Amino acid sequence: MVYKALTIAGSDSGGGAGIQADLKTFQELHVFGMSALTAVTAQNTLGVQGVYPLSPEAVAQQIESVGTDLGADAVKTGMLFSAEIIKAVAAKVKQFGWDRLVVDPVMIAKGGAPLLQEEAVSALKTYLLPLAMVATPNIPEAEALTGLEIRTIDDRKEAAKRLHEQGVKYVVIKGGHDDDGEETVDILYDGSEFFDFTSKRINTKHTHGTGCTFSAAITAELAKGKTVQEAVQTAKSFIQAAIEHELGIGHGHGPTNHWAYRDSQTR
Ligand SMILES: Nc1ncnc2c1ncn2[C@@H]1O[C@H](COP(=O)(O)OP(=O)(O)OP(=O)(O)O)[C@@H](O)[C@H]1O
Numbered sequence: 001m002v003y004k005a006l007t008i009a010g011s012d013s014g015g016g017a018g019i020q021a022d023l024k025t026f027q028e029l030h031v032f033g034m035s036a037l038t039a040v041t042a043q044n045t046l047g048v049q050g051v052y053p054l055s056p057e058a059v060a061q062q063i064e065s066v067g068t069d070l071g072a073d074a075v076k077t078g079m080l081f082s083a084e085i086i087k088a089v090a091a092k093v094k095q096f097g098w099d100r101l102v103v104d105p106v107m108i109a110k111g112g113a114p115l116l117q118e119e120a121v122s123a124l125k126t127y128l129l130p131l132a133m134v135a136t137p138n139i140p141e142a143e144a145l146t147g148l149e150i151r152t153i154d155d156r157k158e159a160a161k162r163l164h165e166q167g168v169k170y171v172v173i174k175g176g177h178d179d180d181g182e183e184t185v186d187i188l189y190d191g192s193e194f195f196d197f198t199s200k201r202i203n204t205k206h207t208h209g210t211g212c213t214f215s216a217a218i219t220a221e222l223a224k225g226k227t228v229q230e231a232v233q234t235a236k237s238f239i240q241a242a243i244e245h246e247l248g249i250g251h252g253h254g255p256t257n258h259w260a261y262r263d264s265q266t267r
Pocket residue numbers: 017109110137138139174175176177184185186199200201202203204207208209210211212214236239240243
């Protein structure tokens with residue numbers, strides 16, 4: 001059986017985030033990866049030097065090419081840039097009836113560069129979140145999507161409930177941005193219960209692309225037919241290994257190590 005996953009996201013020339021992180025992660029998890037580019041970024045470990053969005057038609061046509069021939073067992077979205085691209089993507093997801101959809105609501109790169117226009121946040125809420133099986137906001141993204149200020153674990157739970165009310169079936173609020181403490185805690189809400197995924201916080205500056213890699217791992221596991229809980233558990237182990245075994249490349253915030261999880265399985 002060949003499992004297939006499609007990522008709809010931006011290109012990161014530096015290879016640590018975006019489409020590149022997604023395809024590497026799919027491959028590492030033994031899932032055939034396909035892509036529809038939304039934008040090309042000139043980017044490295046020091047920051048984002050340029051953003052060149054594609055037309056909504058170009059995005060829609062790439063998805064159409066994949067959907068009408070290869071099909072996809074699961075789909076994820078990353079950087080979508082504009083309200084027009086979000087609408088085009090939502091229409092195609094509906095057309096192909098893709099229900100294993102993971103929405104990573106990418107807004108701002110770690111270095112501060114905007115990857116989603118401010119006015120597109122409401123399009124994300126209106127058109128895409130209601131189609132999402134899983135959404136994976138970090139804390140600032142969850143704040144932008146709910147209007148809540150998130151300080152405590154209870155605040156995170158409240159934000160998860162609000163996003164569930166907006167139509168997301170499973171909400172994962174990631175704890176990478178919670179700088180205090182010895183642990184990172186990601187919270188999963190399924191509409192009735194909360195589940196915690198906890199790991200030791202690794203003290204490193206090489207976390208470029210952690211969010212993309214984590215959501216791509218969830219998507220790969222969903223493509224195999226795993227439950228959301230199983231998929232999040234594998235994704236947490238995948239990202240933990242990828243951060244822990246850092247590559248140390250580039251002069252700034254380096255990428256994570258996408259092959260570390262596979263190595264850890266064979267050790
Ligand atoms: N220093 C760390 N140590 C261990 N795990 C981490 C660390 N930083 C992030 N993570 C994990 O990485 C995953 C992504 O979380 P994070 O909150 O960094 O996402 P993000 O901000 O969307 O990422 P990105 O910066 O790529 O957009 C989560 O599972 C989180 O717990």
